[in-house]
Amino acid sequence: MMPSHETLVVLAKTFGLFWMMGFFVIVAVLAFRPSRKAAYERVALSILPGADRPLDDGPGERK
């Protein structure tokens, strides 16, 4: 029942190659397309203390 070594090599050099490279290309395009630049910058800032609300927002001071 074990697939032969040759079968696995063929699979690795065809499907395996396109699967890995294809996935890489998709991720790279989704992460780096210019239209997402502003959204990702906003996300990166969103976790910083005080980044979530305007400065004059109610009582209590922010550090």
Place this chain on the structure above:
Amino acid sequence: MIRSLSSSERQLGIALSVALALLGLVMLGAAKVGPMAVHGAMAIAVGVALLFALGGGLAEPEPRGDRLARYYDEPTRFGIVMTMIWAVFAMAVGVWVAALLYWPEATPLWPWTSFGRLRPVHTSGIIFGFGGNALIATSFHVVQRTSRARLADSVTPWVVLIGFNLFCLWAVSGYLMGSTQSKEYAEAEWYADLWLVVVWVVYFVLYMRTLARRNEPHIYVANWYYLAFILVVAMLHIVNNLALPVSLAGAKSFTIWAGVQDAMVQWWYGHNAVAFFLTAGFLAMLYYFLPVRSGRPIWSYRLSILSFWGIVFFYVWVGSHHLHYTALPYWVQTLGMTFSVMLLVPSWAAAGNAIATLNGAWHKVRDDATLRFMFVAAVFYGLSTFEGSFLAIRPVNSLSHYTDWTVGHVHSGTLGWVAMIIFGAIYTLAPQLSGRETMAWPRAIEWHFWLAVTGTLVYVVALWNAGITQGLMWRTYDASGALSYSFLQSVMAMAPYYLLRTIGGALFLAGAVICALNTWATMRSARAGAEAHDRPLLPGPALPEPAE
């Protein structure tokens, strides 16, 4: 814990405590003697203790009415306390077993104090007890802050934390009694493994439900890493621990895997435990606490996404590099080696991203020991991933395998990277959750930092020397083709390095003890009913992403 639960939640807690005690009773009744019976008794003790605590707390006043509009931080506090208890215990065991290698005649006569039983107590205590509690505690904090939503409910965080610590306790006490599956980093027996599956599924569901309630449109990258950690650890744990117990009334079981398939499954698990337990979850900590502490956004958010997919896709293939020159087919070894070398790219992308984030904040790194812990963690992450890729190359492995170089490499990762980022996270969280500006003893953080860095360097450099010396002694031949050194000579040559690693470990332990005392003093000095002084919950539905 009890004051933060509503009366209906307390009643649910009582029902769960009774169920735990009954489970323990069944285990004790079925096994009668041996590790499983002792573990049943432990479950009864935990269940009854919780029952009394919750029953006694039934009459306590209800928690404040606006609690659902606040973050739920009690589980994080409890998780940090457990993290530090396990750290001190398991590091002390580590120093003890390191000392036994230098003074083997000091081994006591009782079987449960032998090196072979104590060594997995150290490894499981550190990986699961110290690392696991830190991951769970910080993940509860990070998922709430980045989602701006409260944990989905108030009971399951306690099921996760108490259940997980019961697993850790079963594991290490089992090893002392001689109970083991003989699978490295997966030594716990079948019923403990099943218990962990239940706890882990509850954890995953809680995490997903909390994310589903988020008030931020985008899921911050730290959550991706925590989710990869939760999901893949479940997959690894289940597949590697598939076993048939000899009897349902006893601890002993046998794995369903045989021969080299068993070895492959074990190291597929073992290396991905490094990848998804000891890397992915800690990268989540790095991607959250480093920007928060330095006050700077991550240098490239896009690179963090790309390196996330690189790390999760490459890591799952590298396990076979643990089996170079074995009965494993040669091409599988080559596959693991190739992916290990490729893995350096996303690993260094993550390490570089962290260090570039600090550009412009170096004065903070100089002044703030907490941020310095995170900086050193990122540097050691870069160093140990380079070393890992290097050691996975087959001819390099022929020198390094079975030597203490491997042990040095692991400790460069665990002491230099994993523990440092945990300490950085704890020094950030403990004051914040106690409603304070700083830790109780700010100067002690400096002491801890330098003890930790010195201890790590002494330990790692000693074992580099030890490993390379061993590797060379084992492959030195004389003119007639015979080995130049006996195995015993290579053992005796290790003496100075083993003494140094004990000293390095003791320095690191001393720092961890200071951290535990400092954390205790900080939490104790919290004002009554202290709240984390960070941003409030944002009620309402998720905002749509801004149009582009």
